[in-house]
Amino acid sequence: MRATGGNGNALPAYRRIQATIRKKIEDGRLKPGDAVDSERELAKIHSVSLMTARHALAELQREGLVERRRGSGTFVAPPKLEFNKLMSFTEQMSSRSMPAHSRVLYSTIIRGEHDIAARLALPAASRLFMIERMREAGDEPFALETCYLSADLYAGIAKAQLERGSLFSILEHDYRIVLAYADEDVDATTADPKAAELLGVSRGAPLLRIRQTIFSTDGKAVLYVLGLYRSDRHVLHIRRFR
Amino acid sequence: MRATGGNGNALPAYRRIQATIRKKIEDGRLKPGDAVDSERELAKIHSVSLMTARHALAELQREGLVERRRGSGTFVAPPKLEFNKLMSFTEQMSSRSMPAHSRVLYSTIIRGEHDIAARLALPAASRLFMIERMREAGDEPFALETCYLSADLYAGIAKAQLERGSLFSILEHDYRIVLAYADEDVDATTADPKAAELLGVSRGAPLLRIRQTIFSTDGKAVLYVLGLYRSDRHVLHIRRFR
DNA sequence: AAGTGGTCTAGACCACGGC
DNA sequence: CCGTGGTCTAGACCACTTC
Numbered sequence: 001m002r003a004t005g006g007n008g009n010a011l012p013a014y015r016r017i018q019a020t021i022r023k024k025i026e027d028g029r030l031k032p033g034d035a036v037d038s039e040r041e042l043a044k045i046h047s048v049s050l051m052t053a054r055h056a057l058a059e060l061q062r063e064g065l066v067e068r069r070r071g072s073g074t075f076v077a078p079p080k081l082e083f084n085k086l087m088s089f090t091e092q093m094s095s096r097s098m099p100a101h102s103r104v105l106y107s108t109i110i111r112g113e114h115d116i117a118a119r120l121a122l123p124a125a126s127r128l129f130m131i132e133r134m135r136e137a138g139d140e141p142f143a144l145e146t147c148y149l150s151a152d153l154y155a156g157i158a159k160a161q162l163e164r165g166s167l168f169s170i171l172e173h174d175y176r177i178v179l180a181y182a183d184e185d186v187d188a189t190t191a192d193p194k195a196a197e198l199l200g201v202s203r204g205a206p207l208l209r210i211r212q213t214i215f216s217t218d219g220k221a222v223l224y225v226l227g228l229y230r231s232d233r234h235v236l237h238i239r240r241f242r
Numbered sequence: 243m244r245a246t247g248g249n250g251n252a253l254p255a256y257r258r259i260q261a262t263i264r265k266k267i268e269d270g271r272l273k274p275g276d277a278v279d280s281e282r283e284l285a286k287i288h289s290v291s292l293m294t295a296r297h298a299l300a301e302l303q304r305e306g307l308v309e310r311r312r313g314s315g316t317f318v319a320p321p322k323l324e325f326n327k328l329m330s331f332t333e334q335m336s337s338r339s340m341p342a343h344s345r346v347l348y349s350t351i352i353r354g355e356h357d358i359a360a361r362l363a364l365p366a367a368s369r370l371f372m373i374e375r376m377r378e379a380g381d382e383p384f385a386l387e388t389c390y391l392s393a394d395l396y397a398g399i400a401k402a403q404l405e406r407g408s409l410f411s412i413l414e415h416d417y418r419i420v421l422a423y424a425d426e427d428v429d430a431t432t433a434d435p436k437a438a439e440l441l442g443v444s445r446g447a448p449l450l451r452i453r454q455t456i457f458s459t460d461g462k463a464v465l466y467v468l469g470l471y472r473s474d475r476h477v478l479h480i481r482r483f484r
Numbered sequence: 485a486a487g488t489g490g491t492c493t494a495g496a497c498c499a500c501g502g503c
Numbered sequence: 504c505c506g507t508g509g510t511c512t513a514g515a516c517c518a519c520t521t522c
Contacts, residue, residue, distance in 0.1 A: 038488060051293070051513090181484060187473045188451075190432065235427045492515075
């Protein structure tokens with residue numbers, strides 16, 4: 001007998017099964033706690049062997065979308081909160097439904113910034129875009145972010161664009177860059193006169209400093225961002241696992 | 243033919259296969275980049291079907307221990323760095339091979355600390371251990387940590403004990419608590435006179451403040467820790483994923 | 485007892501990689 | 504070409520939960 005459906009279409013059967021379940025959950029036809037079709041039911045419905053149905057469910061379980069209980073069944077998992085998630089300023093604010101603004105203070109091309117070029121794995125003398133932005137939440141200054149990226153690889157990133165959408169979305173849509181993760185160094189510092197004035201705090205006020213290098217899925221450093229956050233308006237939440 | 247070895251022993255075949263591979267890697271008989279036995283080889287060696295051998299390798303891949311390349315084979319993955327890992331001070335220091343000390347400054351039982359009791363999901367009037375510790379790395383003061391835990395649930399945690407081992411190991415060994423994760427709030431503050439003196443910095447020096455609630459595997463809050471870190475001696479590294 | 489997930493068999497065909 | 508991993512079959516027995 002034929003083993004796999006040499007079905008010609010690219011999508012494996014277990015993926016199709018997962019898709020139907022995912023869709024039911026997204027549609028709301030299945031809510032957290034509801035029972036998903038059992039392995040045997042899925043096998044019959046999709047004319048597939050038990051192992052294949054099982055494969056589909058096991059992978060959904062690993063993704064955290066469903067929970068499986070032996071002797072009992074497979075159930076839609078409660079919505080999982082995502083921790084330590086890399087989000088753009090825009091995304092962060094909208095996820096908390098806070099009105100947010102971003103203003104480009106300064107934007108130029110620099111050259112010869114060795115440390116920053118090194119963090120982006122570029123030649124020391126590379127031309128770099130430097131963009132200084134003020135982040136505001138509800139008319140209150142909130143953070144000062146300076147970001148750097150290769151001026152050669154991402155030529156044409158205009159100030160006008162940045163006022164409109166997030167840098168993340170520009171990179172993802174216009175440059176087909178898929179961002180994957182960021183390594184961040186977090187420490188504390190105090191406001192120097194310039195930062196104090198821009199952020200509207202007194203000199204010497206504590207600021208949270210976050211230096212992040214953001215990598216794309218192919219492992220290349222795309223962006224280096226230095227952020228100074230008003231400590232009275234911002235707390236960084238992280239979850240660590242043992 | 244018999245399907246599964248109703249072998250009576252508790253360990254599934256795929257676990258045994260994984261164990262042999264893990265051991266080879268730990269022993270150094272397999273180094274990163276080396277080829278692991280293929281599915282077919284493992285099936286023969288362990289007298290097991292292809293699917294079972296496959297299951298073993300697939301799970302090792304998901305753990306990040308091996309990489310699988312179609313048409314090529316299965317290879318030992320380069321050692322993976324662990325990010326955002328919850329570690330005790332002792333573990334953190336030894337993982338960087340830094341000589342570290344910890345000194346208990348103060349230890350008492352308090353009562354009526356509503357906010358802290360609330361964070362530990364205890365009644366507002368609960369009795370709490372409060373332990374204030376100085377962390378030192380190479381004779382330099384480094385951090386000030388105040389930790390709180392239920393004095394009723396963890397009676398008998400003595401100062402003497404704390405001088406010796408880490409609180410983590412006491413909880414894990416003496417109280418059979420398995421710690422799972424911590425939620426942390428990070429911000430910046432400046433040194434007040436007391437903190438300044440203890441940490442050996444000037445008043446107003448920037449400090450990284452980390453407030454963590456540590457949970458056990460059963461989802462209960464076990465520990466609340468307020469840490470003040472000298473920003474000139476400490477950077478927090480985190481990785482975020484998209 | 486009936487149903488569920490967990491493990492397992494003894495094969496099969498496919499797509500891909502390296503020689 | 505041959506070996507590799509990726510997908511799949513049509514069953515099986517076991518341990519467990521629910522009724």
